[in-house]
Amino acid sequence: MAVLKKLVRSAEGAHVPHNKNTENCETVKMPVPKRVYVSMSQHIGAPAKACVKKGVEVKVGDVIGTAGGFISAPVHSSVSGKVFSVDEVMLTNGRKAQVVVIDTDGLQTVSENVKAPEVTDHASFVQAIKDSGLVGLGGAGFPTGVKLDPQNLDEVDTLVINAAECEPYITADYREMMECGEDVVEGAKLVKEYLNLSKVIIGIEANKPQAIEKMKALTSGLEGFTVATLPSVYPQGAEKVLIEQTTGKEVPQGALPAAVGVIVMNVASVGFVNRYMKTGMPLVSKRLTVDGDAVANPQNVEVVIGTTVKDVVEFCGGYSQEPGKIISGGPMMGAALANDEMPVMKQNNAILVFGAEKAKLPEESPCIRCGRCINACPMGLSPVEIALALSVEDADELKALFTDLCMECGSCSFVCPAKRPVAQTMREAKDFMRKAAK
Ligand code: SF4
Ligand code: SF4
Known part of the structure; x- marks a missing residue:
């Protein structure tokens, strides 16, 4: 049996500057x-x-x-x-x-x-979502109709709505909540109903107090709905980090969120679901x-x-x-x-x-073995050891170091005092592993 890595959530993470300059700019x-x-x-x-x-x-x-x-x-x-x-x-x-x-x-x-689709049950709901062309709007682009039809649907009980928006500068999801919060709640109700879920958790970083207040007000009294305030530490919006923060569950290595009874959707995707069901656009x-x-x-x-x-x-x-x-x-x-x-x-x-x-790219200097990249990694990886294994082209060691768990979040590069392109090396290590496996 394969040994599964216990994901280690960083106590530090990366304290990236938020730069949410456009948060008050109405769309x-x-x-x-x-x-x-x-x-x-x-x-x-x-x-x-x-x-x-x-x-x-x-x-x-x-x-x-x-x-x-x-x-x-x-x-x-x-x-x-x-x-x-x-x-x-x-x-x-x-x-x-x-x-x-x-x-x-x-x-x-x-x-x-x-025209608005006719939806009566889970199958017709999934078909309508497939017909709508919806894919994960947070950046992942996974077809939503496929996501909402997991093989183990009867074991899934929770919808986690990703409204963390932890990347600097971006405020599009924040505006979705501020301008279309009602659509988000109604869309979540539809997903909850047709997938027969019991819980909906909306995860929002603490640096968006107005959105938290608004979503709490809109979901007040709704059975099964919770708004979770997340620490403003990058990368809160990474799927596995978000699931652990909001549900306490850990998605096993190589598994999908449905394996722990969870479906994750971006907040703008949920808002779209309601608009589509009403208009068919x-x-x-x-x-x-x-x-x-x-x-x-x-x-x-x-x-x-x-x-x-x-x-x-x-x-x-x-x-x-x-x-x-x-x-x-x-x-x-x-x-x-x-x-x-x-x-x-x-x-x-x-x-x-x-x-x-x-x-301009910062000038890099030699690694000083400070370990900050390890502390910042939400997957508990050791970029220094991985870089070493890559330098000697040791595919077995790269596998043993769980290199493929890297989600290329960039936290390691951000915290590195030597300005080394750590995340880029991780990407190269993953590419090397893929080629070595062929
Ligand atoms: S890019 Fe990869 S190694 Fe670096 S912090 Fe993110 S998950 Fe960890
Ligand atoms: S943060 Fe940079 S300098 Fe520190 S151990 Fe990691 S790669 Fe080396």
């Missing part, structure tokens, strides 16, 4: 751009298959990509207009995927296929935090999916200085973009743009 709806680039790969799993051709007229909510497998999600047109082309392009994750390019007509005519737009010292007017914006980063930044007043680094997501776990031509996808929650000075 502004960005006008539809002239052209959108809608990717068929906006989720974990098989990409969707484009089902439209050049020249076809589309309306908002029309299916333009069908799910490409069991773990997949359909993709809908976010605009009305005409398909300009179906191309292959490089995405923010570095992979190539089909992209449907649509020239918008500015009318945003809604498809006649958009699939996932065609996204709230984003746009911030960084190279953005003229940082704010929260709602954009149609497929809008380019360039168009979003232009809407936010353009660049205030030459961009040195553009990030899709937060500074800890987000992906650096090669340019601003990339389209916004379903799971994107932020665009951060920094000038050359902030983007």
Whole structure:
């Protein structure tokens, strides 16, 4: 029997600066751009298959990509207009995927296929969620319809709503609670009802007192609902950390949350569930935090999916200085973009743009064996030993050190006084293990 690692939660974690500069910026709806680039790969799993051709007229909510497998999600047109082309392009994750390019007509005519789904039981609820194109909106992008249909459903009793939003700068989930808190509660009620759950726990970091107060008021008197105040220590929003903090349960190595009776959903995903069930409008737009010292007017914006980063930044007043680094997501776990031509996808929650000075990599020095990276690691890993095993290409030792548990949260790099790229080394070690296993 495989030995399972006991996950060790760090007492320290990483005390990252919050920089929630846009927390009081009410979401502004960005006008539809002239052209959108809608990717068929906006989720974990098989990409969707484009089902439209050049020249076809589309309306908002029309299916333009069908799910490409069991773990997949359909993709809908976010605009009305005409398909300009179906191309292959490089995405923010570095992979190539089909992209449907649509020239918008500015009318945003809604498809006649958009209507509230008929839901009567768990099976029809799951089917409706699959049809909606919903994927984890917190950044993970796992198809929600698959998540809500675990094999051991009768053993699952708890929905944990991830509203920690522990990454610096990002305030999109905070705005979801402040502007659409009712949708979050109603969406949670639907998930609770159709999955026959007894508990709903909304986990929010302590640095969002107004959201905590609002969600407590909205859930007051609701059976099975709790709002959990989490310490403001990064990475509270990491799934396994969140589950342990809110339920006291530990997800075994290699297992899914359902193994301990829990389903985790991002707070914006839960809010979407309610809106979709009422209107039938699939996932065609996204709230984003746009911030960084190279953005003229940082704010929260709602954009149609497929809008380019360039168009979003232009809407936010353009660049205030030459961009040195553009990030899709937060500074800890987000992906650096090669340019601003990339389209916004379903799971994107932020665009951060920094000038050359902030983007400059710190000068690294030799490891002083201080152990801070070990203390900060939420998975209890030892990056120093792992780096050593990688340097001698010892795959067995890397396995013995549970290297594959690394979730690339970046806490180790953040706390390192020698400014070593510790998380990057962890990524390389995981890649080495994967290749060695082939
Ligand atoms: S990046 Fe990996 S090793 Fe570093 S703190 Fe996060 S989980 Fe631990
Ligand atoms: S935090 Fe940096 S200097 Fe300290 S042990 Fe880890 S890698 Fe070495």
